[in-house]
Amino acid sequence: MSEVVTFGEGMVRLSPPHFQRLEQTSTLDMAVGGAEFNVATGVTRLGLTASWVSRLPQNALGRVLVNQARQLGVDTSHVVWSRDDRMGIYFLEFGSAPRPSTVLYDRKNSAMSRIRPGEVDWASALAGAKLFETSGITPALSPSAAEATAEALAIARQKGLKTVYDPNYRSTLWSIEDARKVQTPLMRDVSCFITGVSMEGEAKEAVLGVTGSSPHDLAVRLAETFGFEVVALTLRGTSGLMRNSLTAVAYSNGRSYETKSYDLEVVDRVGGGDAFAAGFIAGYLDDDIQKALDYGTAFAALKHTVPGDINWTTLQETQDLIKGAGLRIRR
Amino acid sequence: MSEVVTFGEGMVRLSPPHFQRLEQTSTLDMAVGGAEFNVATGVTRLGLTASWVSRLPQNALGRVLVNQARQLGVDTSHVVWSRDDRMGIYFLEFGSAPRPSTVLYDRKNSAMSRIRPGEVDWASALAGAKLFETSGITPALSPSAAEATAEALAIARQKGLKTVYDPNYRSTLWSIEDARKVQTPLMRDVSCFITGVSMEGEAKEAVLGVTGSSPHDLAVRLAETFGFEVVALTLRGTSGLMRNSLTAVAYSNGRSYETKSYDLEVVDRVGGGDAFAAGFIAGYLDDDIQKALDYGTAFAALKHTVPGDINWTTLQETQDLIKGAGLRIRR
Amino acid sequence: MSEVVTFGEGMVRLSPPHFQRLEQTSTLDMAVGGAEFNVATGVTRLGLTASWVSRLPQNALGRVLVNQARQLGVDTSHVVWSRDDRMGIYFLEFGSAPRPSTVLYDRKNSAMSRIRPGEVDWASALAGAKLFETSGITPALSPSAAEATAEALAIARQKGLKTVYDPNYRSTLWSIEDARKVQTPLMRDVSCFITGVSMEGEAKEAVLGVTGSSPHDLAVRLAETFGFEVVALTLRGTSGLMRNSLTAVAYSNGRSYETKSYDLEVVDRVGGGDAFAAGFIAGYLDDDIQKALDYGTAFAALKHTVPGDINWTTLQETQDLIKGAGLRIRR
């Protein structure tokens, strides 16, 4: 019985060390990740209880995902085990300006992509939960995964849970058109919508096709168009891959929210958006949108300082950062 | 224009360092391999020219395979490139007694498994070649790959090439029954048959279903049953995973051959059988079966001392070993 | 609510890679361990539920212990957190003949050594449990830890649990005299006594001072002297540090038990005895002493093939080994 339940694919992440390309490396750092996996592990770092629901192959790699989730205190008892399918893998090459980082997905036919509605016992998985989270990656995996996502969101909403959704658009998984067609009906069951907006040019949510004159305006329009209770937008400024700035805005019930902007020395930005969702959830569960925005942004900022998808920083460090702790060695 | 042409899948090989299990490691050693890839790289170490024919995805991992083959001087101009498919991967956990090593294959839907007859321009690929080699893994990949194997063997034989075949049975790819049904007709186009035989119990070739009272007897029966010009059998003694002994026998045209037995301190036994095939080919091309057996066994013995599928030892070291070089530091 | 509850110190384990000495290394492999920690993680690998009770400092190192236990599915909700104390550390140098491995303990004043009776809520920690396990290291940590051990054993026994005890004598923690004086009264509350016996010379249990003409005889005498329901003794043969043999005997209710002997290529022998205890518990919970002995010995044998204190092998691999699986690559 967990406060937060997330639903999505977990993957093995393989990356060459120290900016090497795949063609030149002889070792790979092995880690795990996946948008909803990252949210589940993030909220437990912030003191909440969480459960991650997924579908995994019954082999050593599937066990790695469960082990890592459990290591962070995430409940994995509702994972569905598959005898035949494979683990999704992604290869991550870290870039430096002017070379962007690249992800080579090898996730076709993964166990999670073959999930079907009815496979998860949602009545049990959601028992006692307060919030359900998933992202646009889950319905993008396959038509049956899209149906399973719709099923999960509908049940969560019927049970009165808050529901958090991040479209997380991946062009290698589906086209913008397919992404819009499949996700638009899901929005009915979403109470809180989170996404990242580039700080260059006009504010635009690409998947749902909504634009605004500013991030704040975009948030308002998204909320009004789809009836979201809350909309939160992360804003990233990039002057290279190793230095970024990060802030966020939110809108809820007629009120706009802002928070600090952080200068980041980026160690690993993968999972930054998921860390924002995790931090935001910590406040949203208290119905405190300012806290949600502060925690989300600070926790996301801290994520950039840690290698891997998982945000190994702590609730204490997040609170210290919000309060304005400096950069001196803590000793 | 290469003397030896091999045909088969290449894979990325990922293994946790120092006897770790996949569940406990945070790094993977990355290498490449595949039975016929290993044979092609083996024969170039022994001074021959070789070409490796395969089908690869057009991405960084596909390029890794081509790079590694080229590094050893293997011609890759007949590789077929695929836009959509994936690279086959295998995860290798090194064991120590009493825990066997394990291989977790993730090779379904690989680019090579989707090869179809007619895709390779064999007229060009085999031009000027003297010998064609493939193994039972290639037809096991898929029905279309089995057809492509039959096509290649038939063309090679029509062109008058020597043909070398190792059944290399993998129970995770197909059943013994399927393996026998598919491979038996291929034997018509095989001139040299190589396989490994356990030194415990009776001598038996599992796939084709032939048995003998001894390894020598088995070699005779295989040659007689299928009309092979040459049969070579490797014999391995195991008193643990880190100490093995290795020898081999051959039969050709009414004559039996023996060679030395080597005590091995095993660093990595994967690719040992392929190294035997490579060394054997070096003699078989000279129609010198004793040389073939001596080179095959010594080169295979040396393979066990080197990490990875590729046998980085040299022609000189192979000849020194056959002549009886000792174990003193060479300086 | 776990079937098995263990009670003891967890430590950070730091070891130079590849047989280096502490004086020459610039990196340390970091792992975790501790006798009862190892037993708890061992029994979950074998499919049981387990809880590990300990006392840890509230810092990153304390969290590492909890994370690692959770990763293996061990319940840590009864860990007592300390604000002030330190984590115990041990430095492990791997040896090769004729140099023995060495452990440099730095565990004085650890959080666990300062545990006091009454700190653990045993009523809750043991609720629903069937078996309690601890070892002689726990009472050796300090007088208050010895009292806490006595308290735990007494409560477990009152509740009708099976209790497993391994003296695990460490001369750097206490003298044989002190060990005997403190532990002898504890034996009243022990139902199953496990210890290791050298295969050289006469069979002797050093701490309690019992000797026998053979391991079997020693088991009988221990059972008779202290009224143990079961006694199990592991027997190790050493012809170097990298090759060992391992078997075990047991005695219970007038009957002696034997099992296979395994030849081991030793990767890391630390935790071997704890793995035996974990495997033995799996059978003892079924009141099947032969199963206990078979599982204990096979699981302990497998432990030697994996680096670290934790036995990352599986129930399936343990069962395969008992059935006589060979050493061929599993693929």
Place this chain on the structure above:
Amino acid sequence: MSEVVTFGEGMVRLSPPHFQRLEQTSTLDMAVGGAEFNVATGVTRLGLTASWVSRLPQNALGRVLVNQARQLGVDTSHVVWSRDDRMGIYFLEFGSAPRPSTVLYDRKNSAMSRIRPGEVDWASALAGAKLFETSGITPALSPSAAEATAEALAIARQKGLKTVYDPNYRSTLWSIEDARKVQTPLMRDVSCFITGVSMEGEAKEAVLGVTGSSPHDLAVRLAETFGFEVVALTLRGTSGLMRNSLTAVAYSNGRSYETKSYDLEVVDRVGGGDAFAAGFIAGYLDDDIQKALDYGTAFAALKHTVPGDINWTTLQETQDLIKGAGLRIRR
């Protein structure tokens, strides 16, 4: 017989590689350090002779400290060996903005913390020396260490040595109040006082409680209040953890000194202050305060470019930097 003698604790330093947190790493980089250890090794890099006086446990870790000191040519013949105590350890996590680096000290009950007055034969240790250096960490270790510090300073001063002192305040060792109470009387025996001042806000020396309108003013006030012959203050500007600027000011005998400011790409800032002290000493021994300030600042700047506490740069590199060597590859 060394020109410079320093007195303080040496520690084993353990840090996860590449910005990892302790909770996620499986290896630790092992190095050594300690304020006065760093000063001693620093002055030998600059061509002086030095002796490091400390108290160490008689085990492999104690030997590591001595080995490392000797490697840099530091005399360790006055180290006091302890049979029973432990080595101090510190765990260092490297941060990136906005996450500060953290140090987890595990130094309680270290051999050095148990040093008592009279244990060191100062007559012999200081024979022929020109300068004695220690820092506020030494008296902070324990009351007996504070007494031993007072003893050493007094003897050094009686012998007419120059004495250098850096308060090096560590809040985890003692409170500001205790630090002030213990250190104020020591100042009588200090000829040169060095400390770091933040470049944000007013200039303030926290421990002794002196403030100034500017760094120069603070230096003057410190000198006047305590009668120091020389005061030197390092000034650090931070726009993140990976880019810093560094300069310093000094005051002596009515004259103020300035030096260049350096832009730093920070690899490891630990030991930067100690490197300043080492460089400063090189000039102070010549009674050339401008040289002291130039060498101290340049040597400290170079320290930031090298991993570990020890400054592996050379006298030649220090002089080149002072002369304005650029950033082109030296080849």
Place this chain on the structure above:
Amino acid sequence: MSEVVTFGEGMVRLSPPHFQRLEQTSTLDMAVGGAEFNVATGVTRLGLTASWVSRLPQNALGRVLVNQARQLGVDTSHVVWSRDDRMGIYFLEFGSAPRPSTVLYDRKNSAMSRIRPGEVDWASALAGAKLFETSGITPALSPSAAEATAEALAIARQKGLKTVYDPNYRSTLWSIEDARKVQTPLMRDVSCFITGVSMEGEAKEAVLGVTGSSPHDLAVRLAETFGFEVVALTLRGTSGLMRNSLTAVAYSNGRSYETKSYDLEVVDRVGGGDAFAAGFIAGYLDDDIQKALDYGTAFAALKHTVPGDINWTTLQETQDLIKGAGLRIRR
């Protein structure tokens, strides 16, 4: 038969990881490089065929160079093998501001330094080639190597090949005076002259002694003085070792060319100039100087993001960068 033929030394490159100094490291990263080796591997990445001509010792290190060249598809059949000589080695220490990177050459008496005119069969090596490239390092190696360089340039020019030359001045190999004396006569056989110019101060080509009021002016003067068909100059701005900017200018047949300037987060700048030459050659072979400048600068910019001398980026990435691809993760 390759489009591009380069002639120069290849070396083993050994560098301590993570900014360590040679005095503190216990491991070295091993790679290969050399100006003309880098150009040959660079042009194959851009889709051309290339041959690298050199002289190597017949041992494992010599084979490493050939293996690496072949891995990138470079033809090595014209390498001259030496029985007696040694491999050139260079030790590279990575710096961070204010410490410059340093190269410690150990290349005296290398096999390549002992090359003599007549040893290479240039008729065969240049058959079918369109362009010959070498740099000022080759004649600097020894008088006989200087003669061999003159021979090669003369033959290439006689055959009507384009010839590319970069003076690549190394003060540890020869004095400016010797460099000028030896290279001036070579310029007669050079059609395209490439060199790097610092962006600070006046534009000056140090070796040939030509200056200009601006980079563009310098290019014009170089072309006019020596009759070069094309002159290309790279311009680097440095605000530290980890952030650089890079652009270039060219002049040919009365016309000046410019291209974009790139902000670089520098991972490894060694080989940047060689990457420029490789990219420039790709356009020069098409007689398209704008393309040459665009490709050269973009390919050089990308080189800085990859560890090692070899530029593992691709033609596609180079074209994407020229078109203005941003810094978002490619997935």
Place this chain on the structure above:
Amino acid sequence: MSEVVTFGEGMVRLSPPHFQRLEQTSTLDMAVGGAEFNVATGVTRLGLTASWVSRLPQNALGRVLVNQARQLGVDTSHVVWSRDDRMGIYFLEFGSAPRPSTVLYDRKNSAMSRIRPGEVDWASALAGAKLFETSGITPALSPSAAEATAEALAIARQKGLKTVYDPNYRSTLWSIEDARKVQTPLMRDVSCFITGVSMEGEAKEAVLGVTGSSPHDLAVRLAETFGFEVVALTLRGTSGLMRNSLTAVAYSNGRSYETKSYDLEVVDRVGGGDAFAAGFIAGYLDDDIQKALDYGTAFAALKHTVPGDINWTTLQETQDLIKGAGLRIRR
């Protein structure tokens, strides 16, 4: 002023990790060694004082050698520094049966090979010393080094020091004929002769050309032929590269000596002979040949368990081994 003075080359040692070949590795382990360097560091581990005399280039690699010697407490004040020459390097590939380990020397023109008589101030270097040690590698480096060796031995003998000599024949440095011609006259100034004898076949000292019916007989004949005060022979049995046995015999003043034989699990045998010499010296200085033989053999046996040329085991461990300490974990 050291008890023992050794004279010979130190080298940088580079070896691929985990049995890799040079052709396949991307990292090298960096260490240092050299026969007489190893003896000097060995005797300090055994509690004696030692000085190592050599000639080194004035660069980072030269400093590495001095640092490493000092780390072990060896005096390096008599090292001669050269401005121009290079450091000798050796590449070591670890083998496993049936592949021998290989050493690729790159030591030509090293600073030490250019040493000349008169360069070392032997009066000062040998002041207060009791024993001088060198090996046949030193005169093999060059004719001038041979003269310098003769000079050193002669002066040592004149001063009444014991002198220890090990021929250490290296076929890549000189022929047997040259080795004999140069070394025979040196024997006049040698008091103790040490060498290794294979346990297969007859006992033979190859360089000096003496044979015996047994190792003991060989020792007698050597002593008689050359008038050595002591002769010690190490005897190695090899059943692979990872398991060896080691013992030794000695002869002095009409008496033969034996010691234990040790079974070795070999981690790194390089430096084993030098460790024997170091241990032997410890007893020879006491004129106790039995102690010399016991210490030499035990210290050499322990050397095989530690990676690198330096024997990081301790006097205590050596004494424990002689007394018969077993293989149990020391904790």
